[in-house]
Structures are given as structure tokens and as C-alpha cells.
Amino acid sequence: xxxxxxxxxxxxxxxxxxxxxxxxxxxxxxxxxxxxxxxxxxxxxxxxxxxxxxxxxxxxxxxxxxxxxxxxxxxxxxxxxxxxxxxxxxxxxxxxxxxxxxxxxxxxxxxxxxxxxxxxxxxxxxxxxxxxxxxxxxxxxxxxxxxxxxxxxxxxxxxxxxxxxxxxxxxxxxxxxxxxxxxxxxxxxxxxxxxxxxxxxxxxxxxxxxxxxxxxxxxxxxxxxxxxxxxxxxxxxxxxxxxxxxxxxxxxxxxxxxxxxxxxxxxxxxxxxxxxxxxxxxxxxxxxxxxxxxxxxxxxxxxxxxxxxxxxxxxxxxxxxxxxxxxxxxxxxxxxxxxxxxxxxxxxxxxxxxxxxxxxxxxxxxxxxxxxxxx
Ligand code: FES
Ligand SMILES: [Fe+2]
Numbered sequence: 001x002x003x004x005x006x007x008x009x010x011x012x013x014x015x016x017x018x019x020x021x022x023x024x025x026x027x028x029x030x031x032x033x034x035x036x037x038x039x040x041x042x043x044x045x046x047x048x049x050x051x052x053x054x055x056x057x058x059x060x061x062x063x064x065x066x067x068x069x070x071x072x073x074x075x076x077x078x079x080x081x082x083x084x085x086x087x088x089x090x091x092x093x094x095x096x097x098x099x100x101x102x103x104x105x106x107x108x109x110x111x112x113x114x115x116x117x118x119x120x121x122x123x124x125x126x127x128x129x130x131x132x133x134x135x136x137x138x139x140x141x142x143x144x145x146x147x148x149x150x151x152x153x154x155x156x157x158x159x160x161x162x163x164x165x166x167x168x169x170x171x172x173x174x175x176x177x178x179x180x181x182x183x184x185x186x187x188x189x190x191x192x193x194x195x196x197x198x199x200x201x202x203x204x205x206x207x208x209x210x211x212x213x214x215x216x217x218x219x220x221x222x223x224x225x226x227x228x229x230x231x232x233x234x235x236x237x238x239x240x241x242x243x244x245x246x247x248x249x250x251x252x253x254x255x256x257x258x259x260x261x262x263x264x265x266x267x268x269x270x271x272x273x274x275x276x277x278x279x280x281x282x283x284x285x286x287x288x289x290x291x292x293x294x295x296x297x298x299x300x301x302x303x304x305x306x307x308x309x310x311x312x313x314x315x316x317x318x319x320x321x322x323x324x325x326x327x328x329x330x331x332x333x334x335x336x337x338x339x340x341x342x343x344x345x346x347x348x349x350x351x352x353x354x355x356x357x358x359x360x361x362x363x364x365x366x367x368x369x370x371x372x373x374x375x
Pocket of ligand 1: 086087089090107108109110111
């Protein structure tokens with residue numbers, strides 16, 4: 001094995017002899033610019049649970065790879081996505097994170113007004129402007145779809161259906177959490193994380209770090225009875241769950257309690273503990289090579305939280321979540337060091353146990369494919 005600074009597929013293909021992708025892929029802004037095109041503007045990205053834009057006129061805004069994106073449900077019940085930019089001189093249209101739109105969106109600069117399907121309905125004085133073309137003054141759309149109870153966006157012009165990007169995922173999500181569509185968001189922790197988006201996936205897709213860093217979580221999942229299944233562009237980690245006083249509990253009547261941890265290309269994670277009445281989601285919104293905006297959302301079925309649920313939210317916010325954030329922040333610093341050899345050994349074990357890092361090899365192969373134009 002010779003260390004390299006350029007992606008080599010063979011380093012991730014043979015899982016038993018795999019190495020991580022080179023460090024500069026986590027630190028170089030030039031490489032991040034490439035990833036904007038080959039990954040983030042070319043994939044379905046999960047941005048919200050469907051409940052956030054369920055009502056007519058409801059909208060949300062998301063910031064990702066330097067773009068501001070608005071997703072709005074029209075009066076006709078159709079979900080649409082528009083870049084948050086006015087076609088006139090480029091002012092942003094919406095500043096709120098979410099809300100209920102009026103029947104027109106009005107630009108704060110010169111008050112052009114748009115219907116929720118993007119059509120321009122009013123531009124002051126346009127009748128006196130030579131050959132003013134209304135069609136060239138509509139909002140610029142991007143693709144939006146709902147899948148597995150969540151909202152996904154795709155910024156490419158002609159995307160493949162989401163079922164081709166994540167085949168079979170919806171079915172497995174519904175099995176793991178049959179009430180996923182009825183869940184409602186109870187909490188959101190927002191973090192501007194000084195780490196590359198891939199470090200956050202790397203950290204999620206292995207539990208080698210769990211015994212040392214999530215003592216309370218490791219207590220609730222039996223890593224001895226752990227499976228990691230790999231599908232096209234997604235994976236699921238399945239652990240046998242034990243109710244724990246230090247993390248989550250569930251109804252003891254649940255037979256065969258399992259914890260499901262889904263990872264979806266490129267950077268979303270669904271955590272579904274047993275019982276089917278709550279889940280957590282990590283949404284990543286990459287900002288730059290070294291910075292990622294993250295939402296950590298917690299969903300329950302009920303509106304008013306019980307004391308136990310409040311305690312659980314508090315545990316996620318103050319114990320579990322900070323543990324992972326500190327890990328990836330530290331890794332980002334280390335990857336820029338001249339004291340790091342540039343690649344690390346992926347600790348895959350023969351039995352693919354709960355401690356094995358073979359999930360990282362799976363993820364890095366997909367990243368390599370994207371960089372090599374083979375995805
Ligand atoms: S920039 Fe929006 S109306 Fe002028
Ligand atoms: Fe972790």
C-alpha cells in the first residue's frame with residue numbers, strides 16, 4: 001500500500017484491505033467545488049420530513065452548497081421547489097426559515113409578485129418596458145419529490161426517479177417504522193459543524209467508536225447481534241435493542257426489538273429505535289469543504305411530549321449529540337495536519353461485527369465512483 005493524494009478505487013473495493021479516501025478530499029475547496037456538481041447538484045438530497053410542508057401554502061427554506069432553496073406547497077396541493085432568487089436583479093425572495101406563504105410571494109426589492117407555481121403576476125411598470133417577456137421572469141424551479149415520508153430535492157435538469165437512486169428504501173423504512181408519515185417534529189438541534197460532510201457520514205456508518213464514545217448508547221444496542229446491510233446507495237445498520245435508563249426506552253411488549261440506522265446517499269441518516277413511535281434524523285447541508293450545517297431532528301407521534309420524551313430529547317441534545325460533533329470536528333483538524341499520513345486503514349473485520357468499519361469502505365467506493373464519473 002502506497003499512500004496517495006488522488007482517489008484510487010482499488011483502495012475501497014477490496015474491503016478486507018481497504019483504506020480511506022485521501023485526506024485532501026475532506027479539506028480542499030477545489031474538490032468541494034467538484035462535489036457540488038458531481039454529487040450535490042446531481043443527486044436526490046433529503047431535506048425535510050413531509051409533515052413540514054403538508055398544508056397548502058406551507059413553505060420551508062434550506063441552504064446548501066451556497067444555494068438558498070424554497071420548497072412550497074401550492075394552493076393546488078402540488079409541492080414545488082424554487083431557487084430563492086428573484087429573476088429581476090437577484091434579491092432573495094424569502095428570509096424566513098419556514099411559514100405559511102400568502103397566495104403570492106413578493107420580492108422585497110422592487111415588489112415583483114409571483115404565484116406559488118412560480119409564474120410572475122405583477123411587475124410594476126412592465127407595460128412600459130420594451131418587449132418585456134413575462135416567461136423569462138418566472139421563478140426558476142428545481143425538482144422535488146416525496147419518498148418514504150420525506151422530502152427530497154434534486155438540482156439537476158433531468159434527474160432519474162428517486163426509486164432508481166434509492167431502490168427499495170421506502171419499503172424498508174415503512175417496515176422499520178410503519179407510522180413514519182404520521183410523525184411530527186418535536187425538536188431540532190442546529191449545528192454549524194466545522195467538518196467535511198463525509199466525516200459525518202464516516203462517523204455514522206461505523207460503530208467502532210461507540211464503546212468508547214457513546215457509553216450510554218452502546219448500553220442500549222447489543223453490538224454482538226448486529227447486522228449491516230448494503231443496498232444500492234443506502235445501507236442499514238440493524239442492532240438488537242435493549243431498553244436503557246441512560247438512553248431510550250420502549251414498550252417491553254415489543255417482540256424482537258431492533259434499532260435501525262439507515263444511511264442514504266449522499267448525507268442523510270434515519271434512526272429508528274424499536275416501537276415505531278419515534279425517530280431521529282440527521283440532515284447534512286454542506287457549506288464548504290470544512291463546514292457542514294446540520295439539523296438533528298427528533299420526531300414523535302404525539303404533539304405534547306411526556307416527561308420521559310422530554311428527558312430523551314435532553315439526552316440527545318446534551319449527551320449523545322455533542323459526543324459525535326466533537327469527534328468529527330477533531331478529525332477535520334487532524335486531516336489538515338502534515339502529521340497525518342493522508343489515508344487511514346479501514347478496520348474491517350472478518351465477521352463484519354458491530355465493531356467493523358466495512359461500512360466506510362462501502363461509502364468511500366460510492367464517493368470514488370462519483371469523482372471518477374462512474375456513478
Ligand atoms: S430584485 Fe426582485 S423585484 Fe427587483
Ligand atoms: Fe457516534
